[in-house]
Amino acid sequence: MLDRERQGREASPSAAVIDSQSIKAPSAEKRGFDAGKRVVGRKRHIAVDTDGRLLMVNLTTADISDSAGAQTILDGxxxxxxxxxHLFADGAYDRLKLMDKASYLDFVVEVIRRSDQQQGFKVLPRRWVVERTFGWMIRWRRLVRDYEKRIDVSQAMILVAMGGNLLRRNAHP
Structure with missing residues (x-):
């Protein structure tokens, strides 16, 4: 809240951006295969505010779909x-079951899609914020891969990394 106020924003966020990231987990007790990314490991489902501050994290095996993992995020x-x-998401979250739960919990989910004519890379509005947060996580070497056996320890490492990022931002404005 202090960091948001320092940036000239309201202390409490009114919108969030959700996304997931598949990462390799070579020594995890439980892991799955994400066929889309061809990764054996875990999936990080996160929600960030519109400036990229971590609000919620949920770790699952990589074979869990984005929309299924996001349901826990919505509850949290x-x-x-x-x-x-208001929630911003990509096309993977445009599933009937997730949208029903979002409307039940009184969320407005805005799905931001890429254009069919788009070639190459293009920054999508609101979506780049969560991708930047994933980049901040990867700067912590221990989070490049998931080296932890247990999911709760891995989740704690993410919270430590993002807490350190927030401390650095507040110590050196």
Missing amino acids: IRKRWPWIK
Whole structure:
């Protein structure tokens, strides 16, 4: 909240961006195969505010779909931040079951899609924020791959990394 106020924003976020990232987990007790990315490991489902600060993280095996992993994120956001009303997501989250749950929890989910005519890389509005947060995570060498056996330890490492990032931002404005 202090960092948001320092940036000239409201202390409490009113919107969030959700996404997931598949990472290799060579020594994990539980891991799955993400066929789309061809990764054996875990999947990080995160929600960030519109400036990229981590709000919620959920780790699953990599074979869990984005929309299934996001359902836990929706529950957590509603409990911790009841004032968040708007969510931004990519096309993987445009599933009927997830949209029904989002409307039940009083969220407005805006799916931001790439254009069919788009060739190459193009920055998508609102979506780049969560990708930047993944980049901040990867700067911590221990998070390049998931080296932890247990999911709760891996989740704690993500929270430590993002907490360190927030401390650095507040110590050196």
